[in-house]
Amino acid sequence: MILRLAVLAIALAGLVLYTVLAGADFGAGFWQLAAGTGERGRDLRDHAHRSIAPVWEANHVWLVLVITVLWTGYPTFFGSVFSTLAVPLFLALLGIIFRGLCYALHTATEDPRERRVIDATFSISSIVTPFMLGACVGAIASGRVPVGNAAGNLFSSWTNATSLLSGFMAVSTGAFLAAVYLAADARRSPGAGLDKAFRGRAFAAAVVTGALALAALGVAHSDAPTLFHGLTRGLGLAAVIVSAVAALAGIGLVAVYRFGIARIAAAVAVAALLCGWAAAQRPYLLPGLTVRDAAAGNGTLIAVVVAVAIGAVVLFPSLAFLFRLSLAGRLDPDRRGPRPQHPDHEDARRPAWAGRAGLACWVIGFVLLVFSDVDAGHVIAIIAFAVAALLGLTALGPDQLAAQESPVLTVPPPEGPSF
């Protein structure tokens, strides 16, 4: 049982991280749309873009990780959800495509007119994607996704009040997180007064999110009684209380300009909300499908836990490195690092024998790969090919070739056909 819950906990942790990290990126897109026009609006938009550009891809990957862990650990759950909720998930996907496209385009142009089109597309897709993902959460939470291949209704499963409110909540929590994070980031450039601007936006988003949460709870009372009961009792209630307290603390900290800690409080509030949802519907993933029934065999679950544990050892230090650089402003455009020290001696000449040795390795690889019937022969062949490629590149020396003046300008080719 612990194993089954461990993998579910990994998925939930991934979802929480996706929400508090990528959710804030979506929120930043929302604020770019609401930034207004003129120089002030451009400042706000540029600040939002600068803060998330280095981290958005890493934040986005959490979603991919959650999906892969779910289909590995709980394949039936995954298959049922993705077939019934095909429409909102597909719309979320369209939003993801356009967001990525906007990042690709953003590096390519400085022109304000083109930037406006790109920013507008970016903002709209930054609203569509979290809304649709939130609606999917609402559909699952209100028990509208039955077990089976597209067994639920393609539309009514996510166009009901609970799901739609959940979608709006996803947008507003993202906006809240983004406002708090961006206010904190704006502290690095205090002259522009951007922190005050995002402080006000944080208050507004908090009020809207609170109202939406209460409305959702009210609707769930009749529309999704199981969810309502789960959220008003036991663990679910505890999570809701933690969420509310953390949110209020976050707002208080924002009010007194303690943005650094407010960031953590805001993230805790959102994380607790997701945990509350998980607690409210335990032990069921879908109606009639318990975690126990849905879980893959122990072999798979152990493999996932081992893989994630090994991955985490590499991942978290890397993430910490990225966020430390990003939050310390060391990736900001106006930042200048140390200049490189270059060696004074001439570049070493490439060994003359590299070409012949490379050819010899290649022939060895050729013979072993074609005529050897044992795996060891193939392994040696592949290694020989790799060595041959490195030696060949050394022999070719593309950088030195390119450094030569094109001989045709002065001297005709020595003899034979000229290439």
Place this chain on the structure above:
Amino acid sequence: MPPTVSQLPPAVQAYLLEARQMQAMSFMVHIPLVCFGIAFPAMVAFVEWRYLRTGDVLYRTLARRWTKVMVTLFAAGVVTGTVLSFELGLLWPGFTGNFGSVFGLGFAIEGFSFFLEAIFLGIYVYGWDRLPPRVHFVCALPIVFAGILGSFMVIAVNGWMNHPQGFTVDAQGRVTDIRPFQALFGNTYFWHELVHMYLAGNMVAGFLVAAAYAVGRLRGRWGRYERTAFAVPLSVAAMAAPTQIIVGDWAARDVATEQPVKLAAIEGLSQTANGVAEHVLGYYTDGRVEYGIAIPHLLSLLAFHSWNATIQGLDTVPVADQPPVNIVRFAFQTMVGVGTLLALLAVVYMFIVWRYRRLPITRWFFRAVAVAGPLSYLALIGGWVTTEVGRQPWVVYDYLRTAAAVTGATSIPVGFGLLAAAYAALIAGTFWALYRLAKSPMPPAPADPARRLLQPSGGPGAQGLTAVD
């Protein structure tokens, strides 16, 4: 555990073909970006390494400009890759729902390599000039590593789909006794696919980048900057192209042993026979290849290294289990034909460098490279069509039919249309971004006149050869 609840039964789907086409389209957009993920970071890192070694600002300019290209392509790769992972659920819930616990681990690990790539790309891109130069260079290495690890995992899953193992199907048709490590990494079948794809990635990225500068050369842009940007990717592609033929031969022999029906479709062989001839060109109809050039005994010789080896025909399985022959055959012949031409081009390049110690100068060579870029993409698609359509009608070879894996959702045609439109925008936008990046002005030469080695043949964009051609 109740026997039925953890199973996703097949659903009725009128749009199976559209679902397959939608998947194929998503794949065709994503796969060239994968090639850049595999090969391009290493090229950028190489150029940056030259900068650190020599202090030549030209290398720095090139590496920085390529970095912007890398960001653009990586952003497109991230979203198209996400589309593929969504589609495994949106289009094929029967596949993930029933076999996810067998192969899913590969994608979970791939997720981590994706993380590494995204994290260090963010640092690398935004760390130019801001981090200490050596630290910045070292940040490129995890990107190179992650590109290889990611393709390793995805190919492991594809190898498993073609040659499934590491599980048992019990009397009720449930997948049990799952051994995911054995399924993915104990599989002897996927190694040739991995090496083949890794070389293909280097060829496609190398030839495409070189092609862009070959076009520039034909238009007279041939300063030292352009020559470097041309020679580095072309040399990488030239290393891979001849080897690819040998590795392809290895792959074909593995297919002959493990998936004889796929080989029969590739060759258009309807009846099992001994000492089989290889047919070049032509098309398959009524159980034989029409208008093809037959080379006696060659197929037996290639597949089993024996003059009279028996080759299984399509007749060894019922008609319902046979893949479509002509698509697979055309795709295969395209791949082999183009691959051979590319290898020839690589040999010509290496010969010229060896004989004259300089880059080629004839316009025909640059025309050939300009065509080689798009052709290498064509060969890549041909290869994947061969293996993926050749696997039909199975998604998990001999275990799960594609028709049993497809979703029951009726939204496929609309989704297909919308995704096609979104991808048209994505492709147009990406090309526009690349065009704009290419047009952006070069940084001015540094004021420091003592800086040695700088651009001996004039700055980037110098009109190198116009007087002669």
